[in-house]
Amino acid sequence: MAEPTTARRPSVLHTYRVVLGSRVRAQLSYRVSFALTFLSAAGIGVIEFSEIYVLLSAVPVFGGLDLAQAALVFALANLGFALADLVFGQLDSIPTLLRLGQLEALLVRPVSVMGQLVTSDFQLRRLGRALVSVVLLAVVLPLVDVDWTPARVYLLLVTPLVGCAIYGAMFAVAGGVQFWLVDGAEFTSSFVYGGGYAGQVPGSVLPPVLRSVFTFVVPATLTGYAPALLLLGLPGPALLPAWLGWWAPLVAAWTWLLAALAWRSGVRHFTGAGG
Amino acid sequence: MRTWRELAAGELRRYSTYRLAVLAGVFTNSVFGFLRVGILVSAVTTAGGSLAGYTAEGASTYVWLGQALLAPLALMGWSEIADRVRTGDIAVDLARPVDLQLSWWARDLGRAAFVLPARGLPPLLVGALTVGVALPTSWTAYPLGVLSVLVAVSLSFALRFLLNLAAFWVLDFRGIAGLYFVVIAPLCGLYVPVHLFPGWLAALAHATPFPSMFQSPIDVLSGRVLGRDALAVLGVQLVWLVVVALLGRLVLARATRRLVVQGG
Numbered sequence: 001m002a003e004p005t006t007a008r009r010p011s012v013l014h015t016y017r018v019v020l021g022s023r024v025r026a027q028l029s030y031r032v033s034f035a036l037t038f039l040s041a042a043g044i045g046v047i048e049f050s051e052i053y054v055l056l057s058a059v060p061v062f063g064g065l066d067l068a069q070a071a072l073v074f075a076l077a078n079l080g081f082a083l084a085d086l087v088f089g090q091l092d093s094i095p096t097l098l099r100l101g102q103l104e105a106l107l108v109r110p111v112s113v114m115g116q117l118v119t120s121d122f123q124l125r126r127l128g129r130a131l132v133s134v135v136l137l138a139v140v141l142p143l144v145d146v147d148w149t150p151a152r153v154y155l156l157l158v159t160p161l162v163g164c165a166i167y168g169a170m171f172a173v174a175g176g177v178q179f180w181l182v183d184g185a186e187f188t189s190s191f192v193y194g195g196g197y198a199g200q201v202p203g204s205v206l207p208p209v210l211r212s213v214f215t216f217v218v219p220a221t222l223t224g225y226a227p228a229l230l231l232l233g234l235p236g237p238a239l240l241p242a243w244l245g246w247w248a249p250l251v252a253a254w255t256w257l258l259a260a261l262a263w264r265s266g267v268r269h270f271t272g273a274g275g
Numbered sequence: 276m277r278t279w280r281e282l283a284a285g286e287l288r289r290y291s292t293y294r295l296a297v298l299a300g301v302f303t304n305s306v307f308g309f310l311r312v313g314i315l316v317s318a319v320t321t322a323g324g325s326l327a328g329y330t331a332e333g334a335s336t337y338v339w340l341g342q343a344l345l346a347p348l349a350l351m352g353w354s355e356i357a358d359r360v361r362t363g364d365i366a367v368d369l370a371r372p373v374d375l376q377l378s379w380w381a382r383d384l385g386r387a388a389f390v391l392p393a394r395g396l397p398p399l400l401v402g403a404l405t406v407g408v409a410l411p412t413s414w415t416a417y418p419l420g421v422l423s424v425l426v427a428v429s430l431s432f433a434l435r436f437l438l439n440l441a442a443f444w445v446l447d448f449r450g451i452a453g454l455y456f457v458v459i460a461p462l463c464g465l466y467v468p469v470h471l472f473p474g475w476l477a478a479l480a481h482a483t484p485f486p487s488m489f490q491s492p493i494d495v496l497s498g499r500v501l502g503r504d505a506l507a508v509l510g511v512q513l514v515w516l517v518v519v520a521l522l523g524r525l526v527l528a529r530a531t532r533r534l535v536v537q538g539g
Contacts, residue, residue: 037450044457050476051466055314057473059321186299190306198310205317210309 015111016119023122037125045082045132049074052201063202068143069232070202071136077199077224079133080163086126088168090117091175095185098178104272113267114172133160146231155227158249163199163223165252170195170218172259176266195220204237212239219255222248282378283385290389297393300346304398308342311466312406318471327470328499332409337468339402340493343395344424347387348431348488350465352455355379357442369531376436376523383432391424411498419505420496426512427492430484433519434459440523443530463489484515 027034052074056067065073094117097103106116146152174188181187199220203211206221214220226245229236236242244251291297315334319326329337345351356379359365368375402408411417438455442448460466463485469477470490480486491508494500500508 040450040454043454047457047461050461054461054467054472054476055318058326058467058471059318061321063317181295181299183293183295184299186296186303190303194303194306194310197307201314206313207309210313 012111012115016115019119020122023119024124027124034125038128041125041128042132043128045078045129048078048200049132049136063205064234064237065202065228068140069228071140072144072231073202073224073228074200075133075136075140075224076159076227077163077196077220079130079137079160080223081167081196081199082126082130082133083160083164084167084171086123086130087118087164088171088175089123089126090121091171092185093117093121094175094178095181095183098270101272103270107267107270107272114263117175144232147233152231155230155245159223159227159245162248162252166219166223166248166255167192167196167199169252169255169259172256173262176259176262176264179266179269191218194218199223199225201225203240208239211237215240215244219248219251222251278373279377279381282381283388286382286385287389290386291393300394301397301401304342304345304394305401308338308398308402309406311338311342312402315467327468329468329470332407333497333499335402335406336408336497337493339399339406339408340496341465341489342402343391343399344427344489344492345465346394347391347424347428349383349386349435350431350456350460350463350489352438352452353435354439354442354448354452356436356439357448357452360439360442361446361448365534369534376520376527379436380429380432384428387428409497411496411501413498413501415505416496416498416501419509420492423492423495423505423509423512426509426516427488430488430512430516430519433516433523434484434488437519437523437526440526440530443534459485462486464493465489484519487512487515 049071052062052070053067056062056070060066062070091114094103097106103113106113109116141156170192174192177188178185195214195218198206198210198214198218203215203221203225206214211221215222221240222244226236226240226242227248229242230245234242236244312335315329315338316331319329319331319334324330326334356365356375359368371378399408411420435455438451439448441451445451462480462483463469464480468490469480469486472480491512495505495508
């Protein structure tokens with residue numbers, strides 16, 4: 001009896017694991033270079049926080065929060081954004097890929113375009129930025145007055161993941177829209193990076209129109225401010241009730257539904273240039 | 276002189292080609308403008324209506340003038356020379372009978388001459404029509420402001436030129452390019468005016484040329500500093516421009532001496 005000759009096709013998951021593994025090994029093999037880029041990514045996190053620090057050294061409270069409380073908002077939102085940037089930041093390169101005619105190469109392979117883009121430049125150094133937020137969280141959590149309950153512990157753990165999902169969905173929507181815009185990449189930057197910026201400050205300082213845009217259209221205030229209000233037991237400002245923080249996971253799921261639609265229709269819209 | 280004018284005009288045409296990109300940039304600068312105004316005005320209101328000399332209207336003026344200057348100053352960085360070093364094209368540039376630094380300076384001024392009205396003025400107008408900005412009452416603020424912006428654009432160019440030369444020594448310029456904006460943006464006063472910094476951070480910022488290319492032109496344009504004070508601010512800007520431009524020449528001379536271009 002001969003062995004069956006049909007080789008089993010490796011599962012898709014296995015393929016991704018191999019690709020990601022090689023990316024990670026490649027980056028870690030140049031130790032000094034990795035350490036330097038990791039440190040510079042961490043530096044970005046520190047510099048980003050400097051705005052909150054400078055403002056709160058000039059005034060005692062900012063949007064109703066003191067320095068530690070505002071730092072909590074920043075750390076939660078920034079951790080979510082840094083994680084989303086680590087996984088989905090590569091989608092930013094779509095306009096370049098389109099212009100250079102390199103997207104065709106991704107389309108002919110038997111793995112999804114999104115999967116290939118996400119794994120194509122998985123930059124471990126971006127963890128440096130996330131680490132700054134983790135350290136900041138560890139420093140400010142003992143400083144702020146939180147009445148710890150199981151629900152609040154759950155909220156603290158789930159918020160960075162929800163933030164990663166919400167900002168990740170923004171990267172995906174923006175990526176999908178690029179197939180139509182090409183030259184107008186900055187239109188979507190204002191929502192992706194504007195969302196990241198808006199999410200890191202107390203939502204109460206945003207003018208009402210922006211507050212509702214960055215809560216109900218781009219749900220950035222749900223990645224840091226609303227959960228922080230719940231942790232601190234504070235009420236929310238007009239147009240931004242604190243209890244929305246509990247609903248953030250559901251909102252994240254909803255944004256991913258929209259992102260999937262935008263992404264799929266974007267890829268289907270793509271015609272290529274016959275390259 | 277004609278060469279410089281031609282180079283500047285060419286760059287002006289080049290940047291005016293991508294209309295949709297200009298529109299998208301105006302939109303982004305406006306969204307960020309509204310975010311920044313919200314943040315700064317909130318701080319001014321908390322402080323009781325006035326903070327380091329900024330009223331709510333002054334804060335709005337500061338933010339919108341800044342949003343107008345963002346693109347002409349190319350604060351986000353620029354890597355054209357570094358790219359040409361990586362590809363080896365720089366060898367062709369160096370063989371040309373025009374000075375590398377001066378020719379790119381002329382081109383950068385040409386770029387700014389298009390970007391300032393096309394990408395700078397619309398967000399300023401958006402801000403003026405929605406939130407409101409305060410115009411300076413003294414007429415001298417206008418010519419001095421224009422001069423200050425011109426020096427700021429040149430200083431920004433000289434800095435970016437100097438930074439690009441790093442590509443002669445390091446293979447991967449992307450890391451440096453990425454770090455540029457995040458280091459200069461807070462120190463030049465983009466997020467929070469330097470006048471609001473705590474003492475030690477203000478001292479640190481003023482030890483760098485960065486406030487001279489952002490905070491200073493806004494101070495002069497908005498009439499925060501007038502007369503002799505404005506001239507003093509301009510003087511500091513000019514000193515930084517000369518220092519950074521000369522440093523650029525020095526580094527360029529060393530860089531070209533060690534340049535090895537592979538192939539041909």
